[in-house]
Amino acid sequence: MTDRLSSQDAALLRAEDVQTPLHVGTILRLAPSDIDPADVVEAVVTRTGRVRRFRQRVREVPGRLADPVWADDPAFDPSWHVRRSALPSPGRSAQLEEFVARIVSRRLDRTRPLWEVHVVEGLSDGGLAIVTICHQVLVDGLNARDVTEVLLDTPGGELDGAEEEEQAKRPRDVKAVELFAGALVDVVTRPTKLLDGVRSGVGSLRQTATDVADSSVEAAKFxxxxxxxxxxxxxxxxxxxxxxxxxxxxxxxxxxxxxxxxxxxxxxxxxxxxxxxxxxxxxxxxxxxxxxxxxxxxxxxxxxxxxxxxxxxxxxxxxxxxxxxxxxxxxxxxxxxxxxxxxxxxxxxxxxxxxxxxxxxxxxxxxxxxxxxxxxxxxxxxxxxxxxxxxxxxxxxxxxxxxxxxxxxxxxxxxxxxxxxxxxxxxxxxxxxxxxxxxxxxxxxxxxxxxxxxxxxxxxxxxxxxxxxxxxxxxxxxxxxxxxxxxxxxxxxxxxxxxx
Incomplete structure (x- = not known):
């Protein structure tokens, strides 16, 4: 339970709402080829499954005693995250743009690892597109990178930058009492973390009050x-x-x-x-x-x-x-x-x-x-x-x-x-x-x-x-x-x- 989100990442998660989903997407457009889309899906499933962070979900601590933690998802199903889609005719860029606009408009499922990959068929030139979505808290530049990076071949055709990590037996689910106990240990051993959380909460309250005050003059500003x-x-x-x-x-x-x-x-x-x-x-x-x-x-x-x-x-x-x-x-x-x-x-x-x-x-x-x-x-x-x-x-x-x-x-x-x-x-x-x-x-x-x-x-x-x-x-x-x-x-x- 030591893999805890930073206070900034926890604040990002709590600030996210249906109007402002906080994930970043990438479109990869592939040249026309005779490759089977099913093979692309299988490769994406294999490559993402080797990176442990992509098999983890965010778990909140009961009572929010501490910031959430990254925990292995015992029900992780890579085929749920990797999906085949098809554009309506004629499959030009306009249809691809509309497809992207629709899938990035909704929030990712918080009960699962925070990423998705769509293998898109039906492009007018006969090629494929791969659309990836990764939540900002998943990509910190240190422990994890964007899912797009692990999908690309190295010069030798091997996995690019992903951890060569074999999936062991299915991990057990972390119980709420364990999350609570881990938070208590953190509070005792690292009391400054609790102080940071309190400061973050006070800052959020101040920001809310400021936003309410600002709303009265919003029309005049425009x-x-x-x-x-x-x-x-x-x-x-x-x-x-x-x-x-x-x-x-x-x-x-x-x-x-x-x-x-x-x-x-x-x-x-x-x-x-x-x-x-x-x-x-x-x-x-x-x-x-x-x-x-x-x-x-x-x-x-x-x-x-x-x-x-x-x-x-x-x-x-x-x-x-x-x-x-x-x-x-x-x-x-x-x-x-x-x-x-x-x-x-x-x-x-x-x-x-x-x-x-x-x-x-x-x-x-x-x-x-x-x-x-x-x-x-x-x-x-x-x-x-x-x-x-x-x-x-x-x-x-x-x-x-x-x-x-x-x-x-x-x-x-x-x-x-x-x-x-x-x-x-x-x-x-x-x-x-x-x-x-x-x-x-x-x-x-x-x-x-x-x-x-x-x-x-x-x-x-x-x-x-x-x-x-x-x-x-x-x-x-x-x-x-x-x-x-x-x-x-x-x-x-x-x-x-x-x-x-």
């Missing part, structure tokens, strides 16, 4: 669309419901590198990450204007951007290899200048802010195990989301995680992964989250939104390619046609909208 702090009155800070929308963007990473090179040559050194944020800012600007909201010079949207400070050979997206790092995540706060009409000035502003944040001590750092093996992006996205959840929602209107991924293709049972997109949860009062991953020469972006709060998410998604073209034109770069994959994605999405 009228201040041009607030200089980028949070008050933001249309992205609204009450969220239980339904979600999800959209993916598939872009060419080389186009962002060309913009970086052109800007640097013009005298403004920037990173590819700065370019990605600027394109998102341009999309948000067009989206706000499409809503008829006043977008003035000083209008901004305050984003919290958790950045991986761990040096990596796949760091083209962050370009942080020359920055002194200690192996951690850093929360950078950036006022995205949606009110700036000039794309080059937007890029310069974001580059300056990011540089200042990364080289100052003002960010919020979270310890992270250096040298994460395997396919680290899903774990880092989850850790970034945890970092956002630990902060007050008043500090930012939007979370944008940016995680550089491998630039060589990964495989599942020898089948290449052609694309991967993150699915970040929504926090209380946050109607949009954005996850960015670079993978195999592409920039993969996943946007999750509240279905009621952002009914016009498609307008934002359609504005992003236009913001890219604007930035290319600003630096005199040719606006090249989009890739066939991007064309198919956009056309399929627009066709689905027309049909609806």
């Amino acid at each position: 009228l201040l669309h041009a607030s200089t702090d980028g949070t008050s009155g933001s249309p992205l800070q609204v009450g969220v419901g239980t339904a979600r929308r999800y959209r993916i963007i598939h872009g060419d990473l080389e186009l962002l590198r060309e913009i970086r090179a052109a800007s640097t040559a013009a005298g403004t050194p920037v990173t590819v990450h700065d370019v990605a944020l600027t394109i998102l800012t341009g999309g948000l600007r067009a989206w706000l204007m499409s809503r008829g909201l006043p977008v003035m010079t000083g209008t901004s949207i305050r984003a919290m951007v958790p950045v991986s400070m761990h040096p990596t050979t796949a760091g083209e997206l962050n370009d942080l290899d020359d920055t002194p790092t200690g192996g951690h995540l850093k929360a950078c706060f950036v006022n995205l200048p949606v009110g700036e009409p000039d794309a080059e000035m937007r890029l310069a502003h974001i580059a300056h802010t990011m540089s200042r944040e990364l080289r100052s001590g003002h960010g919020v750092a979270a310890d992270l195990l250096a040298g994460l093996p395997g396919f680290a992006p899903p774990t880092l996205h989850s850790l970034g989301s945890r970092l956002s959840g630990a902060l007050s929602r008043r500090t930012h209107s939007l979370i944008v995680t940016n995680v550089p991924g491998p630039q060589e293709r990964r495989h599942v049972l020898g089948v290449p992964v052609t694309g991967t997109w993150p699915v970040l949860p929504l926090g209380p009062g946050h109607a949009l989250s954005v996850g960015i991953t670079s993978y195999a020469g592409f920039l993969e972006v996943g946007l999750l939104a509240d279905r009621r709060g952002l009914p016009d998410l498609d307008l934002l998604v359609d504005a992003v390619p236009e913001a890219l073209a604007e930035l290319q034109s600003t630096f005199g770069l040719p606006v090249r046609p989009t890739t066939a994959a991007t064309d198919a994605l956009l056309n399929g999405r627009k066709a689905a909208r027309r049909k609806s």
